[in-house]
Amino acid sequence: MSRMMEEIREQPEALRRTFEAERGHAAEFKKFAAGRDFRLIVLVARGTSDNAALFGRYLLEIATGIPVSLCAPSVHTLYNARLDFRRALVIGISQSGAGTDINMVLRNARKQGAFTVAITNEAKSEMARLTDETFLARAGKQRSVAATKTYTCQLMLLYLMAFALGNQIELGEVNKIPGHVSQALKLAAEIREIVQRYRYMRQCAVVARGLNYANAFELALKLMETCYVVAERFSSADFLHGPIAMIERDFPVILFAPPGKAFVGQRLLLRKLAGLRAETIAITSTDVRLPEATRMIRIHGKIKEIYSAIPYIVPGQIFAAQLAEVKGLDPDRPRSLKIVTQTV
Amino acid sequence: MSRMMEEIREQPEALRRTFEAERGHAAEFKKFAAGRDFRLIVLVARGTSDNAALFGRYLLEIATGIPVSLCAPSVHTLYNARLDFRRALVIGISQSGAGTDINMVLRNARKQGAFTVAITNEAKSEMARLTDETFLARAGKQRSVAATKTYTCQLMLLYLMAFALGNQIELGEVNKIPGHVSQALKLAAEIREIVQRYRYMRQCAVVARGLNYANAFELALKLMETCYVVAERFSSADFLHGPIAMIERDFPVILFAPPGKAFVGQRLLLRKLAGLRAETIAITSTDVRLPEATRMIRIHGKIKEIYSAIPYIVPGQIFAAQLAEVKGLDPDRPRSLKIVTQTV
Numbered sequence: 001m002s003r004m005m006e007e008i009r010e011q012p013e014a015l016r017r018t019f020e021a022e023r024g025h026a027a028e029f030k031k032f033a034a035g036r037d038f039r040l041i042v043l044v045a046r047g048t049s050d051n052a053a054l055f056g057r058y059l060l061e062i063a064t065g066i067p068v069s070l071c072a073p074s075v076h077t078l079y080n081a082r083l084d085f086r087r088a089l090v091i092g093i094s095q096s097g098a099g100t101d102i103n104m105v106l107r108n109a110r111k112q113g114a115f116t117v118a119i120t121n122e123a124k125s126e127m128a129r130l131t132d133e134t135f136l137a138r139a140g141k142q143r144s145v146a147a148t149k150t151y152t153c154q155l156m157l158l159y160l161m162a163f164a165l166g167n168q169i170e171l172g173e174v175n176k177i178p179g180h181v182s183q184a185l186k187l188a189a190e191i192r193e194i195v196q197r198y199r200y201m202r203q204c205a206v207v208a209r210g211l212n213y214a215n216a217f218e219l220a221l222k223l224m225e226t227c228y229v230v231a232e233r234f235s236s237a238d239f240l241h242g243p244i245a246m247i248e249r250d251f252p253v254i255l256f257a258p259p260g261k262a263f264v265g266q267r268l269l270l271r272k273l274a275g276l277r278a279e280t281i282a283i284t285s286t287d288v289r290l291p292e293a294t295r296m297i298r299i300h301g302k303i304k305e306i307y308s309a310i311p312y313i314v315p316g317q318i319f320a321a322q323l324a325e326v327k328g329l330d331p332d333r334p335r336s337l338k339i340v341t342q343t344v
Numbered sequence: 345m346s347r348m349m350e351e352i353r354e355q356p357e358a359l360r361r362t363f364e365a366e367r368g369h370a371a372e373f374k375k376f377a378a379g380r381d382f383r384l385i386v387l388v389a390r391g392t393s394d395n396a397a398l399f400g401r402y403l404l405e406i407a408t409g410i411p412v413s414l415c416a417p418s419v420h421t422l423y424n425a426r427l428d429f430r431r432a433l434v435i436g437i438s439q440s441g442a443g444t445d446i447n448m449v450l451r452n453a454r455k456q457g458a459f460t461v462a463i464t465n466e467a468k469s470e471m472a473r474l475t476d477e478t479f480l481a482r483a484g485k486q487r488s489v490a491a492t493k494t495y496t497c498q499l500m501l502l503y504l505m506a507f508a509l510g511n512q513i514e515l516g517e518v519n520k521i522p523g524h525v526s527q528a529l530k531l532a533a534e535i536r537e538i539v540q541r542y543r544y545m546r547q548c549a550v551v552a553r554g555l556n557y558a559n560a561f562e563l564a565l566k567l568m569e570t571c572y573v574v575a576e577r578f579s580s581a582d583f584l585h586g587p588i589a590m591i592e593r594d595f596p597v598i599l600f601a602p603p604g605k606a607f608v609g610q611r612l613l614l615r616k617l618a619g620l621r622a623e624t625i626a627i628t629s630t631d632v633r634l635p636e637a638t639r640m641i642r643i644h645g646k647i648k649e650i651y652s653a654i655p656y657i658v659p660g661q662i663f664a665a666q667l668a669e670v671k672g673l674d675p676d677r678p679r680s681l682k683i684v685t686q687t688v
Contacts, residue, residue: 039428040384040411047585058416062423067384067432069413072402073581074554078605079406084383088411101581203547203574210418221586228590230547230574237417237445241391242565245678246572261422276680334589336620 003144004226004321004331009185010140011314012178014149017138018156019178023171025135026160033165036115038089041165044071044105045093048147048221052119052154053093055214055309059158062211062306064166073101076108085114091161092118095142095150097125106131119157121150135160145337146226148317151218152181152310159307173307180311183301188318194281194295195323201252203230207239208256209265211305215256215313222320226331229323236262236269249277254319255293257284258312260305283315347488348570348665348675353529354484355658356522358493361482362500363522367515369479370504377509380459382433385509388415388449389437392491392565396463396498397437399558399653403502406555406650408510417445420452429458435505436462439486439494441469450475463501465494479504489681490570492661495562496525496654503651517651524655527645532662538625538639539667545596547574551583552600553609555649559600559657566664570675573667580606580613593621598663599637601628602656604649627659 041060043053050070057068071090075081090109092102097120107130110116116131121139128134137153156177163169204223208216213235220231234243236255247253253273257266266282267290273280274292282293286300297315324331385404387397394414401412415434419425434453436446441464451474454460462475465483472478481497500521507513548567552560557579564575578587580599591597597617601610610626611634617624618636626637630644641659668675 039430040413042411046582050582050585058419058423061416061419061427062425065425065427067386067413067427067429069384069411072405072554072557074557074579074606075402075405078554078609079402081406081409083405083409083411085411086383210416210422213416213418224590225586226589228592230576230590232574232576235418238390238394241394242569242678242681244680245570246568246574247680248572262418265422334586336588336591337586 002321002325002331004146004148007142007144007149008314008317008321011149011152012182012185014139014153015156015178015181015310018153019175021138022135022157022160026164029133030164037087038066038165039087040089041066041068042071042088042090042109042114043068043093044073044090044102046073046099046102048151048218049093049095049154051214051218051221052151052158054217055155056091056158056161058211058213059162060165063162063168066165071105073105076105077101083112085109085112088114090114090116092116092127092131093154094127095121095147097122097127103127103130119154121153144332145334146222146331152313155310173304177307177310180301180303181314184299184311184314187297187299187315191297191315191318192322194297195319195326197295198252198323199326201229204252204254205232205234205239205243206254207234207236207269209236210262211260211309212256212258212262212312215309215316218313219254219316219320222317225334225337226320226324227327227329236265239269247273247276247278250279252279252281254281254283256312257282257288257290258303258305258308259285259288260308262305263288283312346665346669346675348490348492351486351488351493352658352661352665355493355496356526356529358483358497359500359522359525359654362497363518365482366479366501366504370508373477374508381431382410382509383431384433385410385412386415386432386434386453386458387412387437388417388434388446390417390443390446392495392562393437393439393498395558395562395565396495396502398561399499400435400502400505402555402557403506404509407506407512410509415449417449420449421445427456429453429456432458434458434460436460436471436475437498438471439465439491441466441471447471447474463498465497488676489678490566490675496657499654517648521651521654524645524647525658528643528655528658531641531643531659535641535659535662536666538641539663539670541639542596542667543670545573548596548598549576549578549583549587550598551578551580551613553580554606555604555653556600556602556606556656559653559660562657563598563660563664566661567667569678569681570664570668571671571673580609583613591617591620591622594623596623596625598625598627600656601626601632601634602647602649602652603629603632604652606649607632627656
């Protein structure tokens with residue numbers, strides 16, 4: 001079994017450890033935050049962690065009402081902008097906590113008046129040292145180049161941040177997420193069959209919306225890194241504003257379609273794609289019917305949409321890891337990549 | 345000549361008209377904004393206008409020091425979040441001013457305390473009616489489905505916003521932009537030769553960083569809409585965090601590489617891509633040497649990086665319009681698209 005697949009399977013445990021270890025910390029931070037009146041949240045990250053940040057962008061606005069900005073690191077590292085970060089909470093997200101540019105942004109943000117938080121897997125990292133507060137992922141050492149368990153543990157910590165900063169996240173529901181992930185892992189055998197069909201897939205689009213939008217980016221990144229598939233990622237709304245023109249017969253489109261507010265739009269898009277005779281793969285729930293989909297991967301169990309992002313990426317991770325193997329590639333040795341990438 | 349190509353050529357005039365008509369308005373708005381102390385700018389858009397917003401995200405932070413957030417419309421339209429928009433300036437960008445979801449966000453933002461601005465090409469649009477202030481693009485009627493002149497006129501108005509909200513933009517320099525665009529248009533004959541080579545290109549990546557990052561999105565969108573090329577778009581920093589794994593011999597990568605702060609990183613990436621024997625097309629300046637590039641499209645004349653985004657997209661627009669024709673496609677009739685797309 002690949003390291004990537006091993007780490008995918010470690011997720012229920014990793015998520016449980018992370019939740020248990022940091023829930024008390026989150027409750028303390030909730031008291032602290034109540035006194036600070038944060039008016040802006042800025043998320044700073046790269047690569048897979050930036051996909052976690054994209055999730056945070058939706059979750060934190062929806063659950064706290066505080067506007068969120070995804071940081072453009074070059075604004076700080078190349079153009080030396082000085083931003084007004086009074087009453088801003090700036091959260092760095094990094095598996096290793098070692099990214100030079102991200103840490104440079106955090107250091108500047110602190111000088112410019114921000115309160116800074118690290119979400120990292122490494123307690124002794126530079127990021128943990130230089131920020132005011134660290135929320136620590138307990139994913140265990142990441143040995144796979146393609147990040148899986150660190151992504152979902154980052155999402156878990158973003159739930160705790162949303163709990164701390166607002167009043168819409170219930171810890172009792174967050175506590176159920178590792179169980180949902182265990183359910184999703186049971187789909188591995190079924191997905192192993194399905195990926196055969198995509199042995200020769202060279203390009204595809206991954207489409208989602210709202211609380212699963214970040215998962216489209218994350219699955220596309222896994223497909224690029226481990227399967228060398230040219231995978232585009234879109235919000236279903238933006239997809240209709242142009243990119244749909246490139247969809248022709250056979251073009252594969254993977255859709256995240258959990259039940260919830262974003263579902264109706266995904267179903268409409270699926271119908272439109274069926275009309276264009278595209279190939280569609282829906283990652284969805286056993287609770288819904290999507291007869292237009294060419295293939296469905298369906299997660300069992302009732303999961304409220306706001307808690308769906310972690311379990312729903314899991315079939316995507318498995319899909320990428322197994323497709324790589326079916327294509328004769330080693331998902332643990334992507335070309336041209338290392339675990340930690342330095343950019344400024 | 346296609347309508348798309350006609351509208352590309354109308355840009356110097358359209359930009360000049362827009363600048364002349366709104367510069368006084370921007371100077372007035374500068375006085376008004378000085379009294380408001382905006383702490384956050386939120387940009388709301390879809391499709392090509394969202395690429396303009398992405399440019400605004402960089403320009404406004406760099407030139408004004410006010411943090412910028414790109415709005416996720418679904419947070420408002422699907423999840424009904426109520427955001428704290430006190431002291432926020434919320435700017436809607438839309439060619440038609442008719443996008444249902446964008447207008448819904450603007451209406452909500454106003455209720456939640458924001459000052460709202462419309463950047464649109466249609467004076468009588470719903471967006472112009474419902475916002476506090478309208479900055480009007482004078483692009484002339486858009487008849488091409490693929491937006492070109494409306495994109496650059498939106499960028500022009502974002503320069504005027506950056507002038508009004510900060511002190512780094514000089515109107516004398518902005519005034520030179522139409523002239524730079526005229527220079528860039530002279531590359532049309534050369535680009536017509538170059539595109540022959542890409543007659544059978546089915547996929548590519550477009551890579552840029554910082555102030556030209558939005559142009560990567562915009563060129564990729566034009567290639568998807570008019571040429572049906574599966575065009576990925578990346579920041580060069582993010583590109584190294586994963587997607588570079590999919591690059592193999594012959595894979596085409598288009599890079600925006602104007603002289604400036606982002607140039608060194610682009611040149612490093614170009615070298616790395618040359619090492620992987622990828623095909624590279626650099627949109628750059630006659631002032632620089634990039635011997636590793638497979639093909640270069642070089643703009644004449646000194647252009648400061650902060651004023652480069654409008655002239656640098658022009659060779660990209662021409663590339664897409666002419667590649668469509670070389671592929672036997674009509675750039676004015678993209679499959680599955682209309683000029684105005686409604687989403688909620």
